[in-house]
Amino acid sequence: MSIYRASSIKDLLSKENLQKEMDNLTNIDIYPIDTSGLSGSKMYKIELDSNEYKKFLYLKINNLEEDWLAKASKDRGRELVIFKDNVYPKLHEYIDGVYIGYYLGSDTYAILMNDMSEYIGSKNHMHDYLYYLDTLAKFHSKFTEYDVNKYEDLLNVETYYNFLSVDKFKDTEEMRKEVYEGWKQLKVILGDELYEKYNNLESVEKIYPYFPKTFLHGDFRPDNAIYFDNDNIKMIDFANSGCGPCTLDLFWYIITSVEVDVDKIILIDFYRKRLEKYMGYKFTQKTWNTLLQVGLLYACRMFLAALIARADLNNKDEVLNIDWWIENLKFILINKI
Numbered sequence: 001m002s003i004y005r006a007s008s009i010k011d012l013l014s015k016e017n018l019q020k021e022m023d024n025l026t027n028i029d030i031y032p033i034d035t036s037g038l039s040g041s042k043m044y045k046i047e048l049d050s051n052e053y054k055k056f057l058y059l060k061i062n063n064l065e066e067d068w069l070a071k072a073s074k075d076r077g078r079e080l081v082i083f084k085d086n087v088y089p090k091l092h093e094y095i096d097g098v099y100i101g102y103y104l105g106s107d108t109y110a111i112l113m114n115d116m117s118e119y120i121g122s123k124n125h126m127h128d129y130l131y132y133l134d135t136l137a138k139f140h141s142k143f144t145e146y147d148v149n150k151y152e153d154l155l156n157v158e159t160y161y162n163f164l165s166v167d168k169f170k171d172t173e174e175m176r177k178e179v180y181e182g183w184k185q186l187k188v189i190l191g192d193e194l195y196e197k198y199n200n201l202e203s204v205e206k207i208y209p210y211f212p213k214t215f216l217h218g219d220f221r222p223d224n225a226i227y228f229d230n231d232n233i234k235m236i237d238f239a240n241s242g243c244g245p246c247t248l249d250l251f252w253y254i255i256t257s258v259e260v261d262v263d264k265i266i267l268i269d270f271y272r273k274r275l276e277k278y279m280g281y282k283f284t285q286k287t288w289n290t291l292l293q294v295g296l297l298y299a300c301r302m303f304l305a306a307l308i309a310r311a312d313l314n315n316k317d318e319v320l321n322i323d324w325w326i327e328n329l330k331f332i333l334i335n336k337i
Helices: 068-072 078-083 088-095 129-141 157-161 173-190 192-200 246-257 264-279 285-310 316-336
Strands: 025-033 042-050 054-063 099-104 108-114 214-216 225-229 232-235 242-244
Touching: 078 088, 078 099, 078 108, 088 232, 129 214, 129 225, 129 232, 129 246, 129 264, 157 242, 157 285, 173 192, 173 285, 173 316, 192 316, 214 246, 246 264, 246 285, 285 316
Parallel strands: none
Antiparallel strands: 025 042, 042 054, 054 108, 099 108, 214 242, 225 232
């Protein structure tokens, strides 16, 4: 494995280490940059100079005692699981060429990356849904349930289910208000009886005792993808990686990244066919139905309130999009809970 494990952030950014990225290195400059992500991690742009050319790198530093999202998910450096010896070989094609090195301390971790900003998917390719889903299906097929049960530090299914609940946003007032307003609207939409069922559901696994699990990215969307071409899409930001149903990643991608007027059934069917092709076997319809219901429950729990709060209710397509999620959620609440 060629990813360098540094003994400190100073070591990670040392001239001795950075010279591996540029011959005849003469100067190193570091600039803080603003990011729009949910977490409180800090990003820096690093400019390397030689007598002949410049090269840019990015450094991500996360203080686990200060980052509200890390505290909410009990993160102790989960993003670095991708560099473990039993994980990296399976992920190699999705992260090769992206990462240079990393550091893990008691309350801080840092990741040094090549500059891939030109290829971030949301800039030019966010509407290439089938290529993203093909990549996601192939990614999921790499891991068996036996594999992921051995990996430490991953989010589990119950943590995902309660991951973005209102109480988790106590340190981010603006977002907490948005989610709270969305939950209030959701209560009106569902009605008291179904809302209580939904709100009081603490464990999906009590209702669905078994469903296949795989390694999850946890936040798969164009902003976390490096889109070189249709057949070469890499992934970044594994801070929410976990063990769970493949459909959690699938529905998270659809609910956060797909235009509201796109036919979701076409996307879901395409993903299933590609996943089954890569795995080399087919799900029974019963198992697939369970995966769909479980994945939808997680996606709704994590994002439906925010989706409702952000929606323009004068936009017909946005209203129909919310209706799709609500009607499928109601079916589960009525028939399964």
